[in-house]
Amino acid sequence: MDTLVHPSGVRITIDRGRCVCSETCTSMAPQTFETDDEGLVRLLDGGSDPEAAVRNAAACCPVQAIRVETPGAP
Amino acid sequence: MSSTSEGGVGRQDWERKTTSRTGAGVVDDPYPRFAELRPTNGGVHDSSFFAMFGMGDPTSEAWKGAQRFATLSYAATEHVLRENTIFTNAGIRRMTQHAFGPVSLMGSDDPDHRKFRLLVQPAFGKKALGLWQSWVKPRLDELIDGFVDKGRTDLYFEYCSQFPVFVIAMTLGVARDDLDWFQEQAGLMQIGAAPAEQARAARLEVEDYMRKVIAERRRAPQDDLISLLIESEITEPDGKHKITEEQILGLVCNLLPAGVGTTFRSLGITLVTLMQRPDLLARLYEDRSLVPAVVEETLRWNGPVLTSPFRLAAEDTEIMGVKIPKGSLVEPGIAAANRDPLQFENPDVFDPFRPVKPTLAFSYGPHFCVGGQVARLELRAALNALLDRLPNLRFDPNEPEPRLTGLLYRMPTAVPAAWG
Ligand code: HEM
Numbered sequence A: 001m002d003t004l005v006h007p008s009g010v011r012i013t014i015d016r017g018r019c020v021c022s023e024t025c026t027s028m029a030p031q032t033f034e035t036d037d038e039g040l041v042r043l044l045d046g047g048s049d050p051e052a053a054v055r056n057a058a059a060c061c062p063v064q065a066i067r068v069e070t071p072g073a074p
Numbered sequence B: 001m002s003s004t005s006e007g008g009v010g011r012q013d014w015e016r017k018t019t020s021r022t023g024a025g026v027v028d029d030p031y032p033r034f035a036e037l038r039p040t041n042g043g044v045h046d047s048s049f050f051a052m053f054g055m056g057d058p059t060s061e062a063w064k065g066a067q068r069f070a071t072l073s074y075a076a077t078e079h080v081l082r083e084n085t086i087f088t089n090a091g092i093r094r095m096t097q098h099a100f101g102p103v104s105l106m107g108s109d110d111p112d113h114r115k116f117r118l119l120v121q122p123a124f125g126k127k128a129l130g131l132w133q134s135w136v137k138p139r140l141d142e143l144i145d146g147f148v149d150k151g152r153t154d155l156y157f158e159y160c161s162q163f164p165v166f167v168i169a170m171t172l173g174v175a176r177d178d179l180d181w182f183q184e185q186a187g188l189m190q191i192g193a194a195p196a197e198q199a200r201a202a203r204l205e206v207e208d209y210m211r212k213v214i215a216e217r218r219r220a221p222q223d224d225l226i227s228l229l230i231e232s233e234i235t236e237p238d239g240k241h242k243i244t245e246e247q248i249l250g251l252v253c254n255l256l257p258a259g260v261g262t263t264f265r266s267l268g269i270t271l272v273t274l275m276q277r278p279d280l281l282a283r284l285y286e287d288r289s290l291v292p293a294v295v296e297e298t299l300r301w302n303g304p305v306l307t308s309p310f311r312l313a314a315e316d317t318e319i320m321g322v323k324i325p326k327g328s329l330v331e332p333g334i335a336a337a338n339r340d341p342l343q344f345e346n347p348d349v350f351d352p353f354r355p356v357k358p359t360l361a362f363s364y365g366p367h368f369c370v371g372g373q374v375a376r377l378e379l380r381a382a383l384n385a386l387l388d389r390l391p392n393l394r395f396d397p398n399e400p401e402p403r404l405t406g407l408l409y410r411m412p413t414a415v416p417a418a419w420g
């Protein structure tokens, strides 16, 4: 799945087509992101990574492949 | 290793000769100059890095007369690397064609580059990392076996330089007997290391060799990286595309210059940095969970490469308000960016305990180093293997204390070590 609703309610979307396998997100929010045999990012269940860690991971992705949206926000 | 050949990655005299062309022994500490220039124009400087230090630029042969810029701040560097359709890799293509061949990752731009990356990223994915790893530890132990009883050696030339090229060779299916030959070709293919004709000849030899390996694997696949690469395919709107032989060769020829010198020099820098800080080193012996942070902080504080290869401005544009005319070459100064005080507190201090934050050591944007995870696992394993087997590591008191040096490539002058 390329979309996940984090326990905090925010929606996380990844774009595997852009991922360069930097492992930035996986080191910052290891229960939300992992990389696979294709060398591309994949979503886990979100576990107990704080929302701030997920947002930080998205902001630091070198190719802007992660989007984090607050439900209800325009 | 045989000493009959004149070239070769990490052979002492050869390494000194080729790296002096890129600033080793000429510039020891470029960072004060970066700090001085960074506050002006948002960290966008109007010359090449070599010119900044009064040196000729061995990488600009193919682009004589082009206007030059170099970025020194984090924001400017990140901008250039992110906006890859404006700051393109066409400049690198022309500079590296002789060594990397007609199709290379570094020398291509989107959309071709993205398709190429998707085809080769499985060779650096989770399963493939296990294949890379399987060659690392045995090699490290074999090297340490060779000198452990002597009690002292130069770890830079006897250890650091002897394993990344080995790992790439074995992963690619090079026969053990051909290792010396392969090392020599790899050395000749590094950016700025050898005249273009010599680099081209080395590439053609490697391509011939690899064509035979590829043909063998097509006949009889094995559980190895080349077999995995041959099978790689992507699905496009117009159907499935398998990786071409030309693309495999292009990747192979790009791996050698990109993955050999970078990793071994970084390990050398890490060792010197640790031996200069005996308290930290003692702590590391006790607590190996610090190893990854030491590796990352070394890459930030004194990475092995000064700059991502220069980008060519495809249109008139701006960086931080500075006008960049179409046709200019811009060097994204990742090492200078990693010392930007706006991004890192006390940036000149080596501090593995600083808060975790991404750096630009492996670049940024679509060309982010594809071998980053291989490099990390190699650096961690190589450091751990030494800590496992060489107690009380320190500088050899009979040798001059080494220093860090170099501009385009950073490295220690040597790593004279004693233990026990
Ligand atoms: C400490 C070690 C290393 C460092 C600091 C490093 C750094 C870099 C940098 C700065 C780039 C340039 C990206 C750009 O153009 O913006 C790069 C690209 C590249 N690196 Fe590494 N690298 C290291 C190790 C490796 C290893 C071990 C491999 C292969 C096994 C490798 C393979 C590559 C390749 C193929 C590219 C081209 C990627 C592309 O253009 O898409 N590197 N690396």
Ligand code: SF4
Pocket: A014, A018, A019, A020, A021, A022, A023, A024, A025, A026, A033, A035, A040, A041, A057, A060, A061, A062, A063, A064, A065, A066
């Ligand atoms: S940070 Fe971005 S590029 Fe890196 S692994 Fe995650 S999604 Fe991929």
